[in-house]
Amino acid sequence: MSETLATPPAALHTWLSRWRQFSALTKPRVVQLIVFCAVIGMLLAVPGWPSLAAWGVALAATIGIWLVASAAAAFNCLVEQTIDSKMKRTAWRPTAKGELSNTQTLSFAVVLCAAGMAVLWTWVNVLTMWLTFATFVGYAVIYTVLLKPATPQNIVIGGASGAMPPVLGWAAMRGELGAEPWILCLIIFLWTPPHFWALALYRAEDYARAGLPMLPVTHGNDFTRLQILLYTFVLFAATLLPFVYGMSGWIYLAAACALGIGFCVHAFKLWRSYSESLARRTFRFSIWHLSLLFAALLLDHYLGPLLRGTP
Numbered sequence: 001m002s003e004t005l006a007t008p009p010a011a012l013h014t015w016l017s018r019w020r021q022f023s024a025l026t027k028p029r030v031v032q033l034i035v036f037c038a039v040i041g042m043l044l045a046v047p048g049w050p051s052l053a054a055w056g057v058a059l060a061a062t063i064g065i066w067l068v069a070s071a072a073a074a075f076n077c078l079v080e081q082t083i084d085s086k087m088k089r090t091a092w093r094p095t096a097k098g099e100l101s102n103t104q105t106l107s108f109a110v111v112l113c114a115a116g117m118a119v120l121w122t123w124v125n126v127l128t129m130w131l132t133f134a135t136f137v138g139y140a141v142i143y144t145v146l147l148k149p150a151t152p153q154n155i156v157i158g159g160a161s162g163a164m165p166p167v168l169g170w171a172a173m174r175g176e177l178g179a180e181p182w183i184l185c186l187i188i189f190l191w192t193p194p195h196f197w198a199l200a201l202y203r204a205e206d207y208a209r210a211g212l213p214m215l216p217v218t219h220g221n222d223f224t225r226l227q228i229l230l231y232t233f234v235l236f237a238a239t240l241l242p243f244v245y246g247m248s249g250w251i252y253l254a255a256a257c258a259l260g261i262g263f264c265v266h267a268f269k270l271w272r273s274y275s276e277s278l279a280r281r282t283f284r285f286s287i288w289h290l291s292l293l294f295a296a297l298l299l300d301h302y303l304g305p306l307l308r309g310t311p
Contacts, residue, residue, distance in 0.1 A: 021094040022108055025077050026070035033291065034069045034165050035062060037188065040294040041169025041181055044247070044301055054173065060123035061172035065165070067116030068132045074109040075140040078102060080148075087206040120172075128172045135164045149211070152218040159192035166294075183241045184294075190235040191290050194228040194267060198283040201225070202276045225271045228282070232267040236260035239293060248297055249304035255296030259289050 042058045043050065050058065077084065077095045084096035094100045100108075113136060120129035138161030147154040163185045170181035197215055200207060201224055204216040216224045239256040242248040266282040 021099050022074075024092075024094055025074040025100070025105060025108065026112075027073040027076075031066060031069045031073060033287070034162075035066050036291065037184075037294055038062065038065045038165035038169035038172075040298055041166030041184060042173050043169075043298055044166075044180065044184075045170040045173035049302070057124060057172060060119055061128060061169065064116045064119035064124060064128075065132055065168055065172075067112045067119065068136050069116075071109045071111075071113035071116065072136045072140045074105060074112065076144050078105040078109065079140075079144050083210040083212065086210040087203070089203055089206055124172045125175050127175060127177075128168055131164065131171055132168050135161050135168065138164075150213070152213045152215045154213070155196045155215075156193050159189050162192055163188035179245065180242075180247050183238075183245060183247070184297075186241070187235070187238050187293070188290065190231060190238050191286065194231040194235065194263075195283065195286040195290075197224050197228050197231075198270070198279050198286060201270075201274070201279040202283075221274055225267075225274060229264075229267040229271040232260075232264050236264055242297060248300045249307075250300075251304055251307070252296045252300035255299075256293060259293050259296075263289050 039058070039062055042061060046054055077093055080090075081093070081095035084090035084093050090096060095105055113133075117129055117133060120132055139158070143154065143158030143161060147158045151157070166184035166188070167177065167181040170184075171177055200214045200216050201221060204214070204221070207214040208217045215227065239260055240253070243250075243253040243256070263285060266278075266285050270278050270282050
């Protein structure tokens with residue numbers, strides 16, 4: 001009798017443990033930022049407040065993009081399980097610890113990708129589906145398999161796939177692409193190197209142990225810090241493009257200037273004098289920089305016309 005009563009809790013514990021393992025494969029924090037940028041692209045693509053039908057499309061697009069992005073993350077864990085096992089930052093992942101088999105991980109990634117593609121095909125549009133699939137291939141195959149282990153410019157070239165979320169969101173709502181989503185894509189593309197190189201600075205030993213040619217490993221700490229500084233200057237200029245092009249107003253411009261100056265100050269301090277704590281602060285600030293920048297775009301999209309007295 002006692003064994004019978006003990007079985008359900010034990011089975012539930014096993015099920016929850018397995019669920020947490022599969023959930024960890026999807027890199028939730030990374031995917032959250034991806035989906036956030038995609039949703040911003042969706043809302044910016046719709047003039048004014050979205051209709052009920054537009055909200056339905058946006059919801060379907062969000063689910064589809066989230067599923068495919070999660071599939072790409074799981075596939076990345078599968079490919080990099082040996083590398084992950086050698087790095088403190090990633091050694092806890094289920095694939096690195098051998099908690100999930102290759103078959104389980106691959107099957108999980110395929111199911112997520114297929115489900116996401118089906119959602120986008122059925123309830124969004126074909127353009128978004130193919131763009132999302134191309135982004136999956138760009139990250140999971142071109143970046144993870146080909147670029148990351150081969151060149152210190154991996155994060156620069158591979159950053160193109162990571163910069164696509166606002167393009168996907170825009171395509172979902174419009175069914176076509178203009179200059180606006182590509183401006184947003186350019187901002188993320190230029191943001192990616194200083195963001196990841198700040199992380200790589202204080203994780204250089206990890207990357208060296210794993211045999212990955214990240215910039216601090218191949219070119220040293222000083223050169224990497226200079227590149228971070230230069231990229232933040234170029235990024236600052238790029239963040240002004242939405243205002244220059246006319247897709248945003250003064251609310252966004254004020255936010256872009258404040259955030260851009262903040263990022264440049266962090267990068268300048270890091271360039272002048274390196275410390276691990278400063279590199280960590282720069283990395284964390286970069287996440288806030290992108291999140292708040294896109295939030296400011298959305299705020300300007302809805303409040304800007306009200307302040308200007310236009311419909």
